[in-house]
Amino acid sequence: MSSHRVLIYLLRRDLRVADNPIFNEVAKISQQSQHPFTHFLPVYVFAAQQIEVSGFLSSDSERSPFPQARSQAGGFWRCGPHRAKFLAESVWDVKKGLNSIGSCLEIRVGMAGQVIKEMLEAFKQADTEIAGVWMTDEEGVEEKREERDVRKVAEAAQTEFKLWVDEKYYVDDRDLPFQNPRQLPDVFTTYRKQVEPLRGAPRRSLPAPKKLLPAPDCIPPQPAPFSMPDTLEDIIACLTKPLGPNLGLSNPPRWPTKAQSAHPFHGGEKTGHGRIKHLIANGNMMMYKDTRNGMLGLDFSTKLSAWLALGCITARQVHEHLIDFEDGQTDVGKGVHGYGKGENKGTAAVRFELLWRDYFRLATRKFGPRLFRIEGFKNDSSYPWKYPQKDKEVQHTVERFLEGTTGNGFIDASMRELFLTGYTSNRLRQNVASFLAKHLGIDWRIGAEWYESMLCDYDLSSNWGNWQYNAGVGNDPREARVFNPVKQAHDYDPHGEYVKNWVEELRPLDDPQVLFQPWKIPEDKKKELGLDGW
Numbered sequence: 001m002s003s004h005r006v007l008i009y010l011l012r013r014d015l016r017v018a019d020n021p022i023f024n025e026v027a028k029i030s031q032q033s034q035h036p037f038t039h040f041l042p043v044y045v046f047a048a049q050q051i052e053v054s055g056f057l058s059s060d061s062e063r064s065p066f067p068q069a070r071s072q073a074g075g076f077w078r079c080g081p082h083r084a085k086f087l088a089e090s091v092w093d094v095k096k097g098l099n100s101i102g103s104c105l106e107i108r109v110g111m112a113g114q115v116i117k118e119m120l121e122a123f124k125q126a127d128t129e130i131a132g133v134w135m136t137d138e139e140g141v142e143e144k145r146e147e148r149d150v151r152k153v154a155e156a157a158q159t160e161f162k163l164w165v166d167e168k169y170y171v172d173d174r175d176l177p178f179q180n181p182r183q184l185p186d187v188f189t190t191y192r193k194q195v196e197p198l199r200g201a202p203r204r205s206l207p208a209p210k211k212l213l214p215a216p217d218c219i220p221p222q223p224a225p226f227s228m229p230d231t232l233e234d235i236i237a238c239l240t241k242p243l244g245p246n247l248g249l250s251n252p253p254r255w256p257t258k259a260q261s262a263h264p265f266h267g268g269e270k271t272g273h274g275r276i277k278h279l280i281a282n283g284n285m286m287m288y289k290d291t292r293n294g295m296l297g298l299d300f301s302t303k304l305s306a307w308l309a310l311g312c313i314t315a316r317q318v319h320e321h322l323i324d325f326e327d328g329q330t331d332v333g334k335g336v337h338g339y340g341k342g343e344n345k346g347t348a349a350v351r352f353e354l355l356w357r358d359y360f361r362l363a364t365r366k367f368g369p370r371l372f373r374i375e376g377f378k379n380d381s382s383y384p385w386k387y388p389q390k391d392k393e394v395q396h397t398v399e400r401f402l403e404g405t406t407g408n409g410f411i412d413a414s415m416r417e418l419f420l421t422g423y424t425s426n427r428l429r430q431n432v433a434s435f436l437a438k439h440l441g442i443d444w445r446i447g448a449e450w451y452e453s454m455l456c457d458y459d460l461s462s463n464w465g466n467w468q469y470n471a472g473v474g475n476d477p478r479e480a481r482v483f484n485p486v487k488q489a490h491d492y493d494p495h496g497e498y499v500k501n502w503v504e505e506l507r508p509l510d511d512p513q514v515l516f517q518p519w520k521i522p523e524d525k526k527k528e529l530g531l532d533g534w
Contacts, residue, residue, distance in 0.1 A: 010045065012146075015312050019317055021206060170351070192359075202320075256504035277321070301426065306456045318350070319354070374443060375473060377474050413501070413503050447467055509529075
């Protein structure tokens with residue numbers, strides 16, 4: 001028997017080296033004279049049920065053993081090109097970070113349980129003992145299924161399995177005022193009051209390890225029919241190859257002249273922390289309360305959500321950066337108004353939004369599969385939803401909605417921005433969700449699935465919880481909440497700058513009443529502007 005005793009760590013949405021409890025524990029073990037493991041193997045799996053993996057096939061003649069990774073209601077690719085790129089960058093950044101401290105990251109394709117089973121079998125054949133399989137607990141139906149599958153495989157091999165607390169959120173699970181998820185209040189404000197004051201709520205973050213246990217001498221390769229590229233660029237190419245340029249749309253949006261993305265960021269722990277420091281150094285955190293409903297530019301909101309969703313950074317790391325600024329314990333932001341003067345309305349608002357992420361995640365834990373059901377958390381089956389699968393006219397309406405040609409300037413601009421950049425602001429997300437569910441009366445899951453595909457910052461609980469919230473079937477004390485997108489456009493885009501930025505055909509228009517409601521334009525003028533069919 002080999003003297004190797006290998007610990008496998010299966011990463012999912014915990015793509016960071018610092019403030020990672022498993023890496024922290026392994027670093028402690030590596031400093032002990034006697035420890036239960038001699039080698040350490042971090043593994044990341046591009047999960048075939050959530051992201052299309054046929055681009056990793058070793059040749060065009062091979063066929064994937066997995067069904068296409070498409071959504072249930074709309075049949076969309078579950079992970080579109082923007083998030084695929086951000087995800088690949090984040091995985092690669094962890095790999096580089098681990099390499100720098102003498103470790104590694106093995107990247108695989110498949111289903112988590114199957115990947116671990118194949119690894120255990122290959123190591124056994126090589127006379128190498130796998131002494132443990134660790135992973136971080138996550139919420140979601142598929143995520144729980146993964147955990148059960150990996151546990152089953154490990155226990156069948158008589159290998160230790162351990163599920164760690166997910167520590168990327170603001171309030172640690174072990175500090176919640178309740179243990180049973182059914183005790184989570186159905187109203188966010190009630191929950192918030194239970195955990196306030198927010199400034200003192202998070203635990204301290206964990207330092208980045210300086211050294212980890214070495215990787216095994218021999219690591220089994222990716223099994224056929226897939227092969228894993230050895231560069232970031234090739235991994236991104238494999239993830240995006242099957243998707244096609246139009247993502248199923250007949251008339252996809254085209255990039256408008258001189259339009260600029262509000263989310264030109266790259267994934268990874270390093271860039272995530274760079275973003276936090278930028279926001280503090282430029283005073284954006286302090287102004288967040290006043291600017292968060294903006295729509296154009298880089299810094300009207302924090303835009304930390306993509307890094308938070310993948311666990312590249314943690315909520316408590318964001319909090320500690322704010323604490324250091326508020327207490328004057330850092331050079332970052334020195335000279336900015338509010339430095340060293342405690343919490344202000346901007347930093348308090350950032351903490352408030354971080355807690356919303358916690359809340360939606362806990363709601364997923366409480367309601368489980370109901371997160372994805374059209375009746376929602378409320379189990380409300382009274383609404384007469386329209387389904388595109390059953391009605392060609394509804395199907396056509398959905399196509400116009402996705403392509404950004406509904407005739408509502410505010411909504412169309414948002415849908416085009418989303419398709420082209422993988423981002424749209426929170427203000428617009430609420431309007432879009434209300435428009436599809438409340439104005440059009442169409443199955444809200446179509447919108448939730450399209451957001452899952454398109455958004456760089458897709459987060460399971462926040463996305464589906466917010467769509468339920470705005471569709472009227474989730475945790476919202478105001479059941480009749482309906483956004484008027486024309487009024488909202490007047491309030492938040494009074495000069496039409498945002499709409500004109502993304503809907504180039506409307507740039508010749510000056511009257512906001514027409515700009516925000518181009519469906520009212522006479523037919524001859526529509527033809528002149530290229531708005532036929534609106």
